[in-house]
Amino acid sequence: MADYNSMELMISVAARELENGATVGVGTGAPCAAAMLAQKISAPDLVIIFEAGGFGPELPEMPISVGDSRTTYRAIKAGSMGETMDYCSRGFVDYTFLGGAQIDMYGNLNSTVIGDYANPKVRFPGSGGANDFASFCWKMMVMTPQDSKRFVEKLDFLTTPGWLQGGNSREKSGLPLGAGPYKIITNMAVMDFEPNSKRMRIISINPGYSLKDVQDNCGFELLKAEKIADTLPPTEKELRILREEVDPYGYVIGRS
Amino acid sequence: MADYNSMELMISVAARELENGATVGVGTGAPCAAAMLAQKISAPDLVIIFEAGGFGPELPEMPISVGDSRTTYRAIKAGSMGETMDYCSRGFVDYTFLGGAQIDMYGNLNSTVIGDYANPKVRFPGSGGANDFASFCWKMMVMTPQDSKRFVEKLDFLTTPGWLQGGNSREKSGLPLGAGPYKIITNMAVMDFEPNSKRMRIISINPGYSLKDVQDNCGFELLKAEKIADTLPPTEKELRILREEVDPYGYVIGRS
């Protein structure tokens, strides 16, 4: 079996979620790598969308900014942020990948502050386009390292909507119906959300980790699927394409 | 003195209202001729705007449609209807010329139906962009032949806002503040609106007509300015440019 690191695992697992012909709104880094990998393996017609206006590029290499020229290289359209987000708002975008400094059991994300808002210990960038993508795209996913400081009982600030307070709270919030968090992919496991409570639930565990590891590195109680699978590790092909074609300089996967 | 017809008079009088550097939203026909004449005589920097998206063209000849290619010939921009109307909505457009089958004492216009709405005697085009231009542009003007069938006590349908019911009714309607009808130019006279009542008022009478003619050909009582001037007839220069350069085929002025 191939040697791989946890970033390579997460990207490979994420890429498998993206079916051919789907649309995905991504940022720089791991999400973009996952989308590029999916295009090269199983989803050649996956349409990659950047919030700044790039639509359907043939990415020649990893962009460093979601607005740099790579995001419109041989693209279908170089448009505006309004056009792109309108497109998400009216239901054309299937997936998005987001992240944050904190995540809670309903998949809500914090990328605004640690500490009190008025007097923060650490100021982060804020929503950017994350709140927008999470509000509009049908299925929101997260790739993140897992630890109890990041997976918290209560967010310091709810920047980006997951299932809000669970149950039907998102439905009642005014956000578009039917959209919400879908999968959380960490270095230890893959989680989805239990359909009624909308609480995070373990559905598969990554090679080398135990159920206890996963729970111990989470600041809230995780639900467990009836059958918990073993996450399939990256294949030789996935690793080769990821290392040689998607991220040859190791910007994201940390190898070069 | 030069020989001229009433259309030539109205266009010449209208053109004089358009100062250099102003913006004017026009349709086809006489309004466009007036704007073109103004550009060639005293307002070279007059910016002509068409609702379909043409912005600041150097009109090579009279357009037959407000969306035909003449409206973007050597233009500043070929944009969209939304862009053009947004531009009007946020207060960038000084003048517009409109018309209709009926006009009332407050400068309201009907271009929708004669008779009952549900069962009309005659169906006309409706607002088109007229209601929009009249709502947004600062000073709305009308060029029209004058008779009692057209200048009526009560419109069959109020398509396009003038001063509505007069007084401060327009201010209270929700329409942008400070905009409204400015001058009505007919074959017989020029009218403005008395500032408080917002009723139509004669300010100058065209050569060959009397005050009585003007009132006799109006279905409501016209106010009279303290001093009523004599409308200056078209000059030789105005007529020459109008006939030779603006409308050489006589589409609008009826000469060729």
Next chain:
Amino acid sequence: MEVIEQGLGQLFMNPDPDLLRAFFQLKDRKMVNKVMTLKNAVEKFVHDGDYLAIGGFGANRTPIAACHEIVRQGKKNMGFAGHTATHDMQILSAGEVYNRLDVAYVVGLEARGLSACSRKYLQSGKVQTTEWTNYALSVRLQAAAMGVPYLPARNMMGTDTFKYSAAKTALCPYTGKKLVLLPALSPDVSIIHVHESDIFGNCRFKGIAVADKELANASKRLIITTEKLISSNEIKQDPSSTSIPYHLVDAVCVVPFGGYPGTMAGEYFSDEEHLKEWMTAEKDADKFKAFLNKNIYECKDHEEYIRINGGQVKMQELRAKELLLNKEG
């Protein structure tokens, strides 16, 4: 949100953005060859009872060939966005295609006068109308494009245009000012004529955009008629110029001179003689029937329509007129 006033007109389309989202969620986004005949496209994507919108402005960059095909196929009971509608509406009225009409600009052909046929049909009692303005319909399409149920504006208020619309007014919670709220309009099917498209539906038009970008974004189904095909490579080499991206498009129909007898910016000017023939024929029921038979019902397609109305010689004359070649000496 307290409604102050409400128009008496009927709202023909549900402005609920979640319905639109549910539709677009399932719309196929694969980049596949969508080239087909106009006949097939109209058969497949234009259904009796659908709400229809036509791109362009009046007789400028308007998919006239598609309007003929709709009439030829005898589509009925449609809703129609009478948004800067001129010759397109004249054709659809001749076929009595629609029975519900959002009015912004109808029955007229601008400086050319009024269409007797459109007027007669509207006065027949067979058509239910709701009043709007050109900008209002553009904003209504923009609302659908943005995935919201309405957008506010500052026109229409105080008039009968509002009274016979299906709009509402309400106070702005920031300024206390009264605004008109324009409900989203998402046509079931729209047709837009463009200068060039690739086989997937990535296309470009030139000159004024009118409300065609909003329309393309707002519509559930979209038929493109194009003057010509270009390679997908050409689109990708200049993505700043893409007017409409492929995923909005259901069919690409190659129809040279597809806007004739209207104007196509940079390509051909309108055929004013033929438009006058229309306006004249309309005034006499028998003549008009014969005229429609000749030009639409018994006409196989747009190519034949052009051939019987002057063919390539006429097209070259209209090109010269469009390009103002007479001014070059």
Next chain:
Amino acid sequence: MEVIEQGLGQLFMNPDPDLLRAFFQLKDRKMVNKVMTLKNAVEKFVHDGDYLAIGGFGANRTPIAACHEIVRQGKKNMGFAGHTATHDMQILSAGEVYNRLDVAYVVGLEARGLSACSRKYLQSGKVQTTEWTNYALSVRLQAAAMGVPYLPARNMMGTDTFKYSAAKTALCPYTGKKLVLLPALSPDVSIIHVHESDIFGNCRFKGIAVADKELANASKRLIITTEKLISSNEIKQDPSSTSIPYHLVDAVCVVPFGGYPGTMAGEYFSDEEHLKEWMTAEKDADKFKAFLNKNIYECKDHEEYIRINGGQVKMQELRAKELLLNKEG
């Protein structure tokens, strides 16, 4: 219109469209030569206390030279639209130019990490912040561009981003659905960097538009920095390509490489080494002071800034990188 919820944040600009209309009514629309130095433009059109917005996205097509000039002139107490703000905000934070901030994306430089300087300034208590999202700020500019006090949207709801915004929610009178109402934002002054402009301010940019068309339309005053001048004739020969028409523009400043060290689509890629130098220098107060003195305060203009950071040799390297020339073998 009944407000359901209301954010706790402060609304820094009055969204009343009649105020904007009154301003634009008096704005000069004559087509006059507006070319001036960046120094003059900033002196004339950027005032202490004004609300400022910067075009582009992050460090892409961003008027960096203008940000330097604002800091060099010591502008203070400004409001700032932290809309996809990255390196521009880093510069303005170094000069402590603003004290009111609409936050959408701030303190970060995307994949490059967080700016110690921006973060420190935001954590200093000297800056009042109100939270939004990138799309929300784009829509707020669009509202001002449309001359309406707000536009509805469906983001932000249910989150602290809403709670610390100055937005409101209300029910849609057509669907009964809850919507967020985003108040119009009309900056006092904005700066946009473009590829080419004529002397009047008719200009074009390439690649993504971000929210720059909305911004140009919404702003009371607008400074254009341009890579180069082109003739007005060139604009008029292709009016479909005009990005911003002249009447919105107050000043045209010719600043080659005006987006450096950021990316300019089709011209030059970002200088990642120099951006890293910024990020490193920020971490040490003394070093940063020296760095700012060298690169901004004691730097005459953008030409000098470029000369001391690699000059034309570096610019040609960045051009090769932008054009992916290494992939051509």
